[in-house]
Amino acid sequence: MVLNALNELYNKCVLIDEPMSKHTSFRIGGPVKILVEPTNVDQLIKTLEICKRFNQTYFIMGNGSNILVEDAGIDALVIKIAESFSRVHIENEIVVAESGVLLSKLSKLVMRESLAGFEFASGIPGTLGGAIFMNAGAYGGEMKDVVKWVEVLTEEGEILKIENGALQFDYRTSVVREKGWIVLRAGLVFEKGDYEIIKEITNELTKKRVSKQPLDLPSAGSTFKRPTGYFAGQLIEDAGLRGLRHGDAQVSEKHSGFIVNLGKATCQEVMDLIEVVQKVVQDTFGIILEREVRIFGKE
Ligand SMILES: Cc1cc2nc3c(=O)[nH]c(=O)nc-3n(C[C@H](O)[C@H](O)[C@H](O)COP(=O)(O)OP(=O)(O)OC[C@H]3O[C@@H](n4cnc5c(N)ncnc54)[C@H](O)[C@@H]3O)c2cc1C
Structure with a gap:
């Protein structure tokens, strides 16, 4: 069994x-x-x-x-694949990390070595593997800018080393997502920088995040992808949906691009709210909001 x-x-x-x-x-x-x-x-x-x-x-x-x-x-x-799978080795400008390491922890280790270029990732609450799968990004930086290679495990149990150029990074996707591979480790490259400047940039980005995002309530970050030429949060707000509530799921009062869980929200409530938001935004502006959050085990 x-x-x-x-x-x-x-x-x-x-x-x-x-x-x-x-x-x-x-x-x-x-x-x-x-x-x-x-x-x-x-x-x-x-x-x-x-x-x-x-x-x-x-x-x-x-x-x-x-x-x-x-x-x-x-x-x-x-x-x-999370924190129990998170060894990190740093040598000069090259960082080799297992896929379960949290970006917050990795960015601290990178900063400690005065390596610049990973400040954008410090507030993204995921693992390195999830971030590569999604090509996570923020404030002008994306995983594709720092990843040199990725070691993956295929469904057949084969280990492959894929260089950046073959990873097909695009907005919130990569070849890892297309192929259903498992990210094992990655090599990231940074440039030597000034510790104080790196720290200042990181602190600035943290301040921005704390002031704009509803970090005090459970969520999965931005619910929708950014439609070309627009911001999902702005469209949702302009459609009058800020604060719209269904059960304990709510379009955040602080940032309309986030759906938050006020306490006992169910998946169904969140899905229903997502549908309403998509319909109203499409009816109002003719723009289709694509979901960024994944329905786990289904897609
Ligand atoms: C408050 C908040 C703020 C956020 N801000 C941002 C942001 O600024 N930018 C951004 O891009 N995202 C943001 N996110 C979303 C999220 O943090 C990222 O998408 C992150 O990269 C997901 O990583 P994870 O480890 O949590 O993945 P999970 O949510 O666990 O999984 C996401 C997908 O990745 C796959 N996956 C995970 N690990 C692996 C692996 N080792 N190998 C293969 N596939 C894997 C899973 O199968 C799943 O399909 C935010 C989320 C929250 C809650």
Whole structure:
């Protein structure tokens, strides 16, 4: 049985019927059948072998900061690649990091070495793997600007090293997303800079984030992608939707581009609110808002 095999591999550190609300920044999501957190590549490869042997469906997650999980939960295995998979090695201007490291932690380590160019990432609450998958970005910087190569694991269990030019980075996507690969490690390159200046830029960006974003409430960040030539938040506000509430899901009062969880929001409430926002914005301005947040286990 798959559970016995996983219990053996993870020395019984296997979570069963684990509420996904505990693992998402939205604090939303029903139970997942089984959740494991590998601590190294070998354990991850063996986990995939078990899935293959028992025909077990699996999904990969990082820090859960860009996903919505349905209220009914996930009848599958979730492999969480997060802080237990986060060794970092820095040599001169090259940083080699495992995919579970949080960007906030990585940006601090990079800053400590007086390396410039990662300030944009300091406030993005995800892992390196999730950020590469999404080509996460902020304040003019994107992962594609700093990633030199990425080591991935294919579904067939093969490890490939992909150079930046072949990663097909685009707005909130990459080839990793297209192929369904698992990010294991990445090599990032920065330039030597001045520690005080790097710190000042990072502090400035943090201040901007704190003043503009509803960081005191659970969310998954920007709910929608930026439509070409517009800002989703501005369109939503101009359509009169700021503060619109459905159950405990609300278009944030502070930043209309965020949907927040006021306490007990369900996935269904968030999805319904997303639909209303999309419809009103399209009816008002003829612009289609594409969802950025992913429905985990479905797409
Ligand atoms: C308050 C707040 C602010 C935010 N601000 C920003 C911002 O400024 N810019 C921005 O781009 N995003 C932002 N986000 C969204 C989110 O932080 C990013 O998309 C982040 O990169 C997601 O990383 P994660 O580890 O949490 O991924 P998860 O949410 O866990 O997963 C996202 C997707 O990545 C895949 N994935 C995760 N890890 C791996 C891996 N190792 N290998 C392969 N696939 C993987 C998952 O399968 C899933 O499909 C914000 C979110 C919040 C809550």
